Amino acid sequence: QVQLRESGPGLVKPSGTLSLTCAVSGDSINRANWWTWVRQPPGKGLEWIGETDHSDNTKYNPSLKSRVTISVDKSKNRFSLRLNSVTAADTAVYYCARRFSAVAYDYWGQGTLVTVSS
Amino acid sequence: QSALTQPASVSGSPGQSITISCTGTSGDVGGYYFVSWYQQHPGKAPKLIIYDVSNRPSGVSNRFSGSKSGNTASLTISGLRAEDEADYYCSSYTSSDTDVFGTGTKVTVL
Numbered sequence: 001q002v003q004l005r006e007s008g009p010g011l012v013k014p015s016g017t018l019s020l021t022c023a024v025s026g027d028s029i030n031r032a033n034w035w036t037w038v039r040q041p042p043g044k045g046l047e048w049i050g051e052t053d054h055s056d057n058t059k060y061n062p063s064l065k066s067r068v069t070i071s072v073d074k075s076k077n078r079f080s081l082r083l084n085s086v087t088a089a090d091t092a093v094y095y096c097a098r099r100f101s102a103v104a105y106d107y108w109g110q111g112t113l114v115t116v117s118s
Numbered sequence: 119q120s121a122l123t124q125p126a127s128v129s130g131s132p133g134q135s136i137t138i139s140c141t142g143t144s145g146d147v148g149g150y151y152f153v154s155w156y157q158q159h160p161g162k163a164p165k166l167i168i169y170d171v172s173n174r175p176s177g178v179s180n181r182f183s184g185s186k187s188g189n190t191a192s193l194t195i196s197g198l199r200a201e202d203e204a205d206y207y208c209s210s211y212t213s214s215d216t217d218v219f220g221t222g223t224k225v226t227v228l
Contacts, residue, residue, distance in 0.1 A: 038164075038219075045121065045222040046156075046164065046207050059216055062119055095163055102152035103209045103217045104169035111163055 002026040004096050004109040012090075012116050018083040022096030022109055029072055030054045034099040035079045037070060039092040040111075047092075051099060052079055086116045122147060122208055122220035129226040135196040138223045140208030141189060146218055148189035152211035155184055155193045159204045168193060195225070203227045 008020035022035070029035065036051035050060035052070045060068050064083070072079040083090060093113050097105035123141040130136040140147065140155075147153055153171045156164035166175055168184035171191065181196045191210070195202055208220035 036217075046158075046209075046219040048209070048217045048219055050216075061216060062214065101169055102150070102211045103154045104166060104175075105154070105156075105164070106166050106175060108163035108165075 002098065002107045004098065004107055006094060006096050006109045006112040008112065008114070010113060010115060012086055012114060013118055014087055014116055016086055016116075018081070018086050018090060018094075018114055018116070020081045020094055020096075020112065020114070021078055022080070023076075023078045024098075025077070027098065027107075029074055029077050029079065034059075035070075035072065036097045036099050036105060037081045038095045038097060038105070040095070041089075041092045049081065049083075049094075088116050090114070091116045119146075119212060119214060119216060119218050122210060122218060124206075124208060124220040124223045126221075127224045127226065129228055130195075130198045131228045132198055132200065134198050135194060136198060136225065138193045138195075138206055138208075138225070140191040140193070140210075140220045142191075142210055142218075143189055145213040146210040147186065147191050147208075149213060150211045151186070153184070153186060153191040154209045155182075155191075156207045156209070157202075157204050158207065164207060198227055200227050 034051045037049040069082040093111040096109045098107040155168035158164040172184045
């Protein structure tokens with residue numbers, strides 16, 4: 001059974017850097033899948049952040065591209081998200097997910113709430 | 119990239135069928151057969167219910183079906199049940215080689 005689990009600080013100060021990690025179990029990050037981050041502000045809809053594959057190829061949402069980095073750690077079977085220069089607008093539940101086909105995310109983490117506040 | 123457009127809410131009585139639309143452009147929904155649908159209950163992660171416009175993952179009820187015409191994709195839920203009450207999101211591949219989600223639709227079972 002594939003499982004994904006997000007971890008990281010739940011509180012980040014404005015202008016700081018949001019850093020999250022997604023640990024993958026039940027599947028190898030070396031397989032031919034893309035590993036994705038999605039976020040959801042409280043009471044709002046889903047927003048695609050970006051994704052990476054096992055070869056460190058990446059794709060990013062154009063609206064976030066200047067601030068986001070997604071990377072993979074094959075030795076630990078996990079991937080990470082870094083979002084710089086955060087503001088209150090970046091407050092959201094952050095999900096990691098596995099993409100097995102175009103726009104088809106079949107396994108999701110439980111989500112982690114990150115609040116940007118001083 | 120702009121979010122795909124979905125109705126804010128759709129409602130129906132148990133046993134009825136409802137349809138949720140997802141409107142994009144020729145650069146996303148209209149240009150590819152890569153549209154997915156997700157069901158999200160409060161406080162839970164989204165669940166994939168349709169991919170590649172009309173395919174159902176293993177274990178998903180055949181009461182859920184998807185289709186596409188031009189720049190608009192649709193999700194139909196037949197034989198509506200109380201447990202179908204949730205938020206639904208579409209997503210599409212885009213010409214920028216990225217993905218985009220819809221604005222979301224709240225389904226209410228009357």
